[in-house]
Amino acid sequence: MLDRREFLGTVGGGIVVLLVPEGAAAQQRDAAHNPFPPELEAWLHIDETGAVTVFTGKVEVGQGVRASLAQAVAEELRTPVAGVRLVMGDTALTPYDMGTFGSRSTPYMAPQLRKAGATARELLLDLAAEKWNADRATLVASGGAVADPKTAKVVSYGALAAGRKLVHTIPGEVALTPADRWKVLGTPLPKADATAIVTGALHYPSDMTRPGMLHGKIVRPASFGAKLASVDTSKAEAMPGVKVVRDGDFLGVIAPHPRLAARAAAAISAQWTEVPQPSNADLFEYLRHNMEATARPEVEQGSVEKALSEAEVKLTETYTVAYIAHCPLEPRAAVAEWNDGDVTAWTGSQRPFGVRSELAEEFGIPEQRVHVIVPDTGSGYGGKHSGEAAIEAARLSKAAGKPVKVVWTRQEEFTWAYFRPAGVIEIHSAATKAGAITSWEHLNINSGPAAIRHAYDIPNQRVTFQPARSPLRQGSYRSLAAAANTFARETHIDELAHAVGADPLEFRLANTKDERFRAVLRAAAERFGWGKQKGCGIAAGWDKGSYVATCAAVSIVDGKVRVDRVVEAFECGAIVNPDGLENQVTGAIIQGLGGALFEAIEFAKGRILNSRLARYRVPRQSDVPPIETVLLNRKDLPSAGAGETPIIGIAPAIGNAIFSATGTRLRSLPLKSTEPRP
């Protein structure tokens, strides 16, 4: 049985609501150090002052869930949102969570937290009815209190929670407030902790300190996969206070001050045995020749062979996307310390429990002996799923017997993190002269299967993701491969529209019956004033429960592409926080400008050649055109995540606009790499 006293032991008195599926509380659970049943997803506590604390394994990396999840609880609990505090991403206080990625916080965690809030509210109504011996049905929960309109009595949640030691689980079915009756959800809410941010008081992972803390620096291999052949550490070891740690190919230093650690690391002379590796010059050939086991199609219907053989209009084209870096402004950072064989790490990560597993595995200790805490982090964009800095800090801390902090340089972040996968996408299509798409074959090599399915009605299809051996370490990136697949598809659709002499907007509308897809296309086109103008492009996509359509206008100035205007329509069901949503959509468009126009990792001989911001250009003020967003609010649909999908439309919209302006079709991201010479 779940030991309910353990919860109250940690939080004191009051009311606790556990978010755990029916029956799961009675199941077996882990011993001693983990008070949570494995199924527990989150929990909330109301103390005797009425303060509400929500415990969730999600983390805040700038996407705004600290605000939107508080709104979810406040809505159902009928309490002011300012009184709801979230404890996030702490493996000792929050239940297991797979990670903050895949636009899952809004569609999955928020409804669960709403159920917890609703359960707490019903419990508080029970307590008030009992207290007053009143008819429960006549009581009203509102503003953090229960009122009896008949007697005009009011009792605060805090007073109802005082002296209680109640632990409740959520009953199987809990009625949630429909979106058209929302009072807190659906309204703009500023970012949590904004005042601490504008005053510089918020402590990010790289700002963490511990008493007696030392500073670590890693001596990196000369290239990827290089092995340490020989090393001379004498100069570093001669520096007072410096300790050198060598363990196989791992080479690091510890010093009382970060500048001394950096000097000591630089004083180490290491020889590395390197291995031959491909460069970005032959990347796409390499991927084609290094495919892994034959992939099964994601979609297979009709016969693309038959349709192609009978086609009136046929088109075959290849698209490529480069590796790009997430480049979170805060590089990886961690502080680690050991106490009696237990390790605690403070680090920036989208997967606190993943980092816990990595640490447990690295040191061969049970997960209960690892505690990971993720302070609100200086962004991730899918790039912080891993725990490198935490492991490095923990290795050095173990050797030092004191807390150690490791902060990566920008160059380390560019080199030793992971990249958005590069990819090659081949599309063979067919259409009738009248403009009906009859066949669609889409093969994505390496970049991934996200959004490889589409919203067009095509009778014959074969859609396949083919994994390949990646020359660089690759991983998640905002929207995963949805940006790559949508770039290829929406560029090809544009080409097909031109091949049959159709307007690109009308061609899309004519080939889909998906009403949500049509709605964003129409909304974007209407705001943009879509017509026959030169230099305009449109693209649309769908992924993770949300729909996007983007229009871009470009001109060519001195042989370079200038984006003059962007309009994006976005629909993600019922809007949770309109202010946060607008911020995410605009931010995604701007981040997407980089991948569309100039971001690309260059590499050779196991080295990143442009591992500095002076060599790897990211969008700046002067790159930002006027941007208009049209947010469609579908209160009849469940809320979907919104941090990712708004990024997928911008690249093909710009590419299609460039074709409209110049007649030159660009099929590689970044679009600049094949830009026509002036």
Add this chain to the structure above:
Amino acid sequence: MPTEIIVNGVRHAVDAEPEAPLLSVLRDDLELTGTKYGCGEGQCGACTVLIDGAPAHSCITRLASVAGKRITTIEGLAAGGRLHPVQEAFLHAGAMQCGYCTAGMIVASAGLLASNPNPSEAQIKQALEGNICRCGTYPRIVGAVRMAARSGGPHA
């Protein structure tokens, strides 16, 4: 031989190498962590501070070069318990996502308004071209600086 610098009105005798980056001195010696590291090459602006009122990238500013100079960091902008108008404006405009670039943005903007109290949109964008917001909140940041300029309060 310690180097004397004046940070947010307080004199500090810093015992550090003359070539030490000011950013590291602020963060690692004086424990003022509001100023952020983003690149170490003067490209991202997260480390922006005011040196005698003018915005500068502290990551490529050597300690010796600021001896005796007045340095203002994000921690020193609010005065008498009141936020600086640019800080207020960033709050009102919600001009942040992860907030890691925000300190540098605010300090650079405060420096701009101190020398040009009523900048055009183009001047704001130009002044902030050296500050990267990877989350892409640039339009809100420009809006916040315009709002601060309109509020007409005392600037840095």
